[in-house]
Amino acid sequence: MAHGKKNRNVGIIGIGQTRHSSHREDVNQPEMIHEAIAAALKDAGLTMKDVDCIVHGNMELFEMIHQPDLWHTLGTGAGGKDTFRLTTGGTVGITLACASDNLVASGMYDIVMAIGFEKLQEGHTTGGITNMADPLWFRNLQTGALTGSKAYDLIYEFGEERAKKVSMTYRIIMDKHAGLNPNAHRSFGLDFAQADDLIKNSPKLVGDLKLIEMCSQSDGACAVIFACEKRAKELSKKPVWVRDHITVHREEVFNIFGYDDKYPAAQTQRFAAENLYTRNGITKPLEYFDVFEMYDPASWWGVDWFRDFMLLKGDEAVKLVEDHEIMIGGKMPVNPSGGVIASNPIGATALLRMAEAALQVRGDAGAHQIPKPVKHALASGFGGTMWTVLMMLEKELNWQEA
Amino acid sequence: MSEEGQMSTKNTDKDSFAVQGKLALPYTYFAGRVGSKFLTTIRDQKKIMGTKCPTCGKVYLPPRQVCQKDFTDIRNNWVDVGSSGTVVNFTVVRYEDRHLARKPPYVIAMIKLDGADTPMAHILDGLKPEDVKKGMRVEAVFAEKTTTTILDIDHFKPEAERAKTGWRPKAARKPYVPEPESGIEDKRRGGKPDMSKPVIICAALAGAATMKNQTPAVPYTPSEFAEDAYKCWKAGAAMVHVHAREDNGMPTHDHERIRTTHDAIKQRCPELIVNLSSAVGMGKTAEQRISQIVAVKPEMASLNTNTMNFSLLDRKSGKIFIDFVFENTFTMLQDFGKAMEENGVKPEIEVYDMGGLDNTMLIAKQGFFTNPMNFNFVWGVAGGQAFRVETFVALMNALPAKANFTTCGVGLDQFPAIMQSGILGGHMRVGLEDNIRMPDGELAKGSWEQVEVAVHAAECLGRGVATPDEARAIMGIHKR
Ligand SMILES: [Zn+2]
Numbered sequence: 027m028a029h030g031k032k033n034r035n036v037g038i039i040g041i042g043q044t045r046h047s048s049h050r051e052d053v054n055q056p057e058m059i060h061e062a063i064a065a066a067l068k069d070a071g072l073t074m075k076d077v078d079c080i081v082h083g084n085m086e087l088f089e090m091i092h093q094p095d096l097w098h099t100l101g102t103g104a105g106g107k108d109t110f111r112l113t114t115g116g117t118v119g120i121t122l123a124c125a126s127d128n129l130v131a132s133g134m135y136d137i138v139m140a141i142g143f144e145k146l147q148e149g150h151t152t153g154g155i156t157n158m159a160d161p162l163w164f165r166n167l168q169t170g171a172l173t174g175s176k177a178y179d180l181i182y183e184f185g186e187e188r189a190k191k192v193s194m195t196y197r198i199i200m201d202k203h204a205g206l207n208p209n210a211h212r213s214f215g216l217d218f219a220q221a222d223d224l225i226k227n228s229p230k231l232v233g234d235l236k237l238i239e240m241c242s243q244s245d246g247a248c249a250v251i252f253a254c255e256k257r258a259k260e261l262s263k264k265p266v267w268v269r270d271h272i273t274v275h276r277e278e279v280f281n282i283f284g285y286d287d288k289y290p291a292a293q294t295q296r297f298a299a300e301n302l303y304t305r306n307g308i309t310k311p312l313e314y315f316d317v318f319e320m321y322d323p324a325s326w327w328g329v330d331w332f333r334d335f336m337l338l339k340g341d342e343a344v345k346l347v348e349d350h351e352i353m354i355g356g357k358m359p360v361n362p363s364g365g366v367i368a369s370n371p372i373g374a375t376a377l378l379r380m381a382e383a384a385l386q387v388r389g390d391a392g393a394h395q396i397p398k399p400v401k402h403a404l405a406s407g408f409g410g411t412m413w414t415v416l417m418m419l420e421k422e423l424n425w426q427e428a
Numbered sequence: 429m430s431e432e433g434q435m436s437t438k439n440t441d442k443d444s445f446a447v448q449g450k451l452a453l454p455y456t457y458f459a460g461r462v463g464s465k466f467l468t469t470i471r472d473q474k475k476i477m478g479t480k481c482p483t484c485g486k487v488y489l490p491p492r493q494v495c496q497k498d499f500t501d502i503r504n505n506w507v508d509v510g511s512s513g514t515v516v517n518f519t520v521v522r523y524e525d526r527h528l529a530r531k532p533p534y535v536i537a538m539i540k541l542d543g544a545d546t547p548m549a550h551i552l553d554g555l556k557p558e559d560v561k562k563g564m565r566v567e568a569v570f571a572e573k574t575t576t577t578i579l580d581i582d583h584f585k586p587e588a589e590r591a592k593t594g595w596r597p598k599a600a601r602k603p604y605v606p607e608p609e610s611g612i613e614d615k616r617r618g619g620k621p622d623m624s625k626p627v628i629i630c631a632a633l634a635g636a637a638t639m640k641n642q643t644p645a646v647p648y649t650p651s652e653f654a655e656d657a658y659k660c661w662k663a664g665a666a667m668v669h670v671h672a673r674e675d676n677g678m679p680t681h682d683h684e685r686i687r688t689t690h691d692a693i694k695q696r697c698p699e700l701i702v703n704l705s706s707a708v709g710m711g712k713t714a715e716q717r718i719s720q721i722v723a724v725k726p727e728m729a730s731l732n733t734n735t736m737n738f739s740l741l742d743r744k745s746g747k748i749f750i751d752f753v754f755e756n757t758f759t760m761l762q763d764f765g766k767a768m769e770e771n772g773v774k775p776e777i778e779v780y781d782m783g784g785l786d787n788t789m790l791i792a793k794q795g796f797f798t799n800p801m802n803f804n805f806v807w808g809v810a811g812g813q814a815f816r817v818e819t820f821v822a823l824m825n826a827l828p829a830k831a832n833f834t835t836c837g838v839g840l841d842q843f844p845a846i847m848q849s850g851i852l853g854g855h856m857r858v859g860l861e862d863n864i865r866m867p868d869g870e871l872a873k874g875s876w877e878q879v880e881v882a883v884h885a886a887e888c889l890g891r892g893v894a895t896p897d898e899a900r901a902i903m904g905i906h907k908r
Contacts, residue, residue: 051444090451152527161457162467163490166579167529167536167549174519175538182562233519 037258037265040070040251046369050245056101066249074103078135084373116409119376143247144371174233197325204364206394211369246371271417294414295334319379321408362394376407489544510542511568554585626894627886628855631660632669635861636679636709650692659876664883666899667701679709681716703728731775733784737811780812808838815841
């Protein structure tokens with residue numbers, strides 16, 4: 027894959043998010059967005075005047091409004107500024123970050139603000155998802171955003187007892203993390219002792235995917251401010267540097283339930299990871315990264331994709347989950363924020379992964395800050411029909427010297 | 429965009445209102461030429477087609493206009509795929525929602541149809557969710573009423589037993605052990621048939637006259653013969669009967685072509701008995717007919733017993749299309765029979781009427797035929813006898829001691845003839861040489877599909893299906 031060198035470095039200098047919840051009936055869409063914008067500007071010590079360009083994104087059709095970027099001008103502060111609207115499905119949040127990085131790195135703008143939001147309560151998620159399905163082949167057969175075959179795959183690979191247990195362990199870890207994050211939508215105070223009971227009693231949605239294992243539907247927004255190296259150093263005491271990112275798209279809807287070994291399409295998770303690490307000279311991601319904010323729509327996928335993103339084999343990833351090495355304080359903390367299972371305002375969700383990873387690099391994550399210093403962080407986005415975006419963040423600008 | 433329902437306000441939070449609304453969004457989606465052909469072929473022909481990439485060889489289903497891998501334009505490169513396939517993965521929908529296709533719980537499976545490289549999603553019905561397994565075989569059930577949508581395939585269901593190809597019937601019975609001292613006369617005491625032997629099923633793959641314009645399933649090339657023979661063996665055949673063909677379909681007496689065809693079958697399926705024709709095709713000389721048998725030395729070969737009309741007539745009007753005399757003099761019967769016995773080729777004695785059987789018994793007085801003799805009662809040739817149950821019994825009763833009999837019928841006679849043979853303790857020959865159709869009148873997908881019918885018939889009679897080695901033991905054939 028041809029990939030050019032960055033024209034100039036880009037730093038993250040402001041991060042803001044709303045609290046995420048099932049109902050934000052106290053604010054309308056621009057008002058909710060404004061909360062995140064105000065928080066990001068305050069974090070960066072800037073005013074709207076300092077921002078050159080707005081990149082706006084959400085899930086098209088989920089709120090049943092057209093041109094949301096125009097509706098939201100009052101909240102985003104985009105009046106009179108260059109604005110782009112992006113919508114790439116579940117990945118959109120982190121696509122906003124990739125685009126902002128590219129816009130600044132290119133020299134087109136010095137300061138760009140990315141804003142991702144969703145008010146899922148206002149629209150019809152399944153209606154929106156069903157619109158994603160090809161009307162010729164698949165719309166009549168859609169099950170919405172729910173798929174159960176990953177559970178089947180892991181049960182097939184690791185046996186029923188171990189697979190179900192590791193999925194629930196992952197789920198409980200996410201719940202414990204969410205309990206430390208004041209912005210998280212859901213935290214039930216689950217404990218590992220409840221695993222067997224939850225395995226038995228949580229209602230099944232699709233296949234062995236249980237209600238407790240699936241991500242939430244949330245309302246919320248996230249805003250992140252990106253600046254060129256010169257401005258970042260002037261404006262921020264601790265900018266977080268965007269090292270590299272990769273986006274892998276693939277046909278097609280039919281594969282959403284799984285794939286055949288002989289089918290030509292690659293799994294985008296592992297494909298993205300292998301390509302990104304190769305061009306950055308990283309051979310052992312598990313050793314290199316200090317923290318990983320992963321877009322995990324359900325605990326089954328969380329377990330399986332952790333294996334792919336860390337280039338692990340066999341049951342290495344399962345063991346790390348079983349040994350709680352993905353907890354805050356473990357070898358590779360995954361989603362100290364609680365992840366997507368805790369909060370899922372979709373258009374903001376993938377941007378939150380990057381924002382939370384950047385907070386970890388800065389050491390500003392509060393109660394869910396991991397105890398060791400964070401120099402290298404990884405964030406992922408997921409969407410469409412198994413699309414993947416991966417982004418690497420750095421504390422220092424020293425990787426280019428190597 | 430139309431707006432339905434009433435706008436209303438509802439007090440849902442202390443001091444915040446939520447505006448309730450509802451939108452109904454009709455839409456039109458243009459299927460494109462590729463998508464249109466896919467849907468209309470399912471609708472009009474109940475046939476599923478994909479597109480094949482000539483660059484990488486992948487067959488896409490549903491069809492695409494370009495290859496995902498190499499971007500080759502594949503819009504005109506249509507191929508048929510089967511309506512049966514394998515479950516690659518699946519999921520069970522357990523939550524209830526109005527938009528769902530069925531009432532839960534129901535199964536959506538990724539199904540890779542035979543001949544396709546990409547799986548497609550569809551509903552899998554007709555079994556309990558807990559019985560679905562990766563790798564299970566399923567087949568399409570087409571909708572009775574068309575909607576010109578993907579739901580013209582109404583759903584998939586577990587593949588019916590009849591169409592379960594690829595697996596020989598399980599031998600849940602004791603292996604057949606020959607009793608050399610007992611002949612059919614001893615066993616059929618009191619008019620009771622001897623049903624102790626498993627049924628030897630022979631597939632006559634091509635003959636001299638079945639052409640690809642009648643059925644594309646008929647083999648011409650050695651590799652086509654080999655593949656077809658293999659499928660027949662998998663379905664339950666112990667023997668294949670072969671007339672070798674040129675690439676253009678003409679029957680041939682060329683030793684090299686016949687040997688190549690014979691060897692290709694043996695290489696693909698070493699266990700199978702290959703039975704070569706000594707008739708070859710119309711207008712061949714006696715020398716051309718027997719020299720190839722001596723040269724190739726198959727385990728078995730056909731031996732024809734009387735000179736007769738062997739013609740092509742319109743069965744409805746009686747109009748003659750091709751008139752031909754099939755010459756089999758006493759001298760030929762003697763010389764061919766001797767040549768076969770001397771070369772270790774077991775003759776399959778073709779009986780087109782009682783006279784042929786009598787001719788054989790006259791020549792048999794010379795004493796060169798080895799026991800057991802194996803007869804094939806042939807029905808429905810224009811020039812030979814038509815199938816009649818009394819004639820069948822008469823032929824059977826005229827057989828010498830220890831002889832075996834099998835039967836084949838042309839066209840509609842095929843299935844009734846093998847049924848009667850089965851009931852009387854005889855064996856069965858099917859295949860596209862004799863008949864290109866299934867009992868329901870549909871074109872057979874191959875000789876193997878008729879073999880499945882024979883297997884079913886044999887199993888219904890409780891006789892089981894002979895393995896090739898059991899067939900050798902019964903017919904006195906020495907394996908090469
Ligand atoms: Zn190709």
